[in-house]
Amino acid sequence: MEHLTRRGAMLGFGLAAVHAGFSAASASAAPIPAVSLTPASGPAGTRVALAGSGFPKSAAGTVTGGAATVTFQTTKSGAFSAQATIAATAQGQAGLSVAVGRTAVTTSFVVLAGAPAAGTPLLRFGVATPGGAAAGAELDAVADLVGESPGIVLSYKDFRQPPPVAELDSVVSRGATPLVTWEPWIAGSGVSQPAYSLARIAAGDFDPYISQWGTALAAWGRPLMIRFAHEMNGDWYPWCEAVNGNQPGDYVRAWRHVHGLVTAGGAANVNWVWAPNGGGSVDPALLYPGNAFVDTVGLDAYNWGTTQAWSSWQMPSSLFGPHLAQLRTIAPGKPIIITETASAEAGGNKPDWNTALVSYLRSQPDVTGFVWFNFTKETDWRIDSSPASASALAAALAARR
Structure with missing residues (x-):
């Protein structure tokens, strides 16, 4: 037994030595991962190109540290190329981390001090007020509060209302873009409205009415945004798939049907905004109509503070961040607008x-802009719920100009 044991030990040692030698040889032959950055310096907000080699082959990777996480796939030789945007708030050395499995490399972009953000368009400010798009006095009051006229005016129309051409004219006369929320229901009549089920919309029951909108908007001719059947991932509107007898797939079919009729009417001036809610219970990925049917992705999200038993204070980064990441996965490359937001006072x-x-x-x-919901509803969402609130928003908007 002792002889066998020693022999086994010697055999094991020999195998270990061979394995160690093989590993050392493999390691010496393994390529060293490297990443180049073009350009390597510039203002915050610069779009940069990354090129890498020596990474695991045919594998998924990420670039983090920029304005958003970027994903890529390496080639059979372990190379990759990707693009990332340096955050508009970056200063000094802005690090970008490239990771493929357990292999990670960090490179740096030098942010040139004092340089304006590269190609950064002005973040647009919009508003919704109780009186709607034609409430000039309300819109003027908002402009006085924040020091600028809203560039987007949000309004709401249900399926009984005709195309709001006069209101569109009013908004455009102010130098703003209309954002019309088009709601397939009788407003205020509750969630259960079988007459407005998604299946009926897709089946053509409302075709004459929808076509009327398409023809009128085409004749009007100027750019506008239509936010059809928003917050579809919740359970509080008849067009949500979780209620009103709707079935999985009905929402996409209804959206595509409405889009097709309006487009057939010649309304190429419509920018279609698909806008889920940040608090919905249904995965919005299941409700996305497809890139060919959506121009802009929207998001509704509010800081409820401690106004509700279920809510807590959320700063913008935690309120929007996870949802923006999800939307970028669902609709990569689409511009994003925050179609409704506001903050409560209680809790922070x-x-x-x-x-x-x-x-x-x-x-x-x-993110091209945001729309403030300037209502007193579940709580006081208004910009001027306190003088300090109005002053802070005015100063923040002025700082971006």
Whole structure:
């Protein structure tokens, strides 16, 4: 037994030595991962190209540290190329980390001090007020509060209302873009409205009415945004798939049907905005109509503070960040607009929240604007719920100009 044991030990040692020698030889032959950055310096907000080699072959990887996480796939030789955007708020050395499995490399972009953000368009400010798009006095009051006229005016129309051409004219006369929320229901009549089921919309029951909108908007001719059947991932509107007898797939079919009729009417001036809610219970990926049917991705999200038993204070980065990441996965490359937002007063510092809102959204290069819901409804969402709140938003908007 002793002889066998020693022999086994010697055999094991020999195998270990051979394995160690083989590993050393393999390691010496393994390529060293490397990443190049073009350009390597410039202003915040610069779009950069990354090229890498020596990474695991045919594997998924990520670039983090920029304005958003970027994904890529390496080639059979372990190379990759990707593009990333340096955050608009970056200063000094902006690190970008490239990871493929357990292999990670960090490279740096030098942010040139004092340089304006590269190609960063002005974050647009919009508003919704109780009186709607034609409420000039309300819109003027908002402009006085924040020091600029809203560039987007949000309004709401249900399926009984005709195309709001006069209101569109009113908005355009102010130098703003209309954003019409088009709701397939009788507003205020509850969630259970079988007459407005998604299946009926897709089956053509409302075709004459929908076509009327398409023809009228085409004749009007100027750019506008239509947000059809928003917050579809919740359970509080008849067009949500979780209620009103709707079935999986009905929402996409209804959206595509409405889009097709309006487009057939010649309304190429419509920018179609698909806008889920940040608090919905249904995966919005299951409700996305497809890139060919959506121009802009929207998001509704509010800081409820401690106004509800279920809510807590959320700063903009935590309120929007996870949802923006999901939307970028669902509809990569689409511009994003925050179609409804506001903050409560209870539970935190609303002036600080307003300042952080503009700063955070400015740092997201694909977010083109936000719309403030200037109502007293579940709580006082208004910009001027306190003088300090209004002053903070005005200062934040002024700082971005």
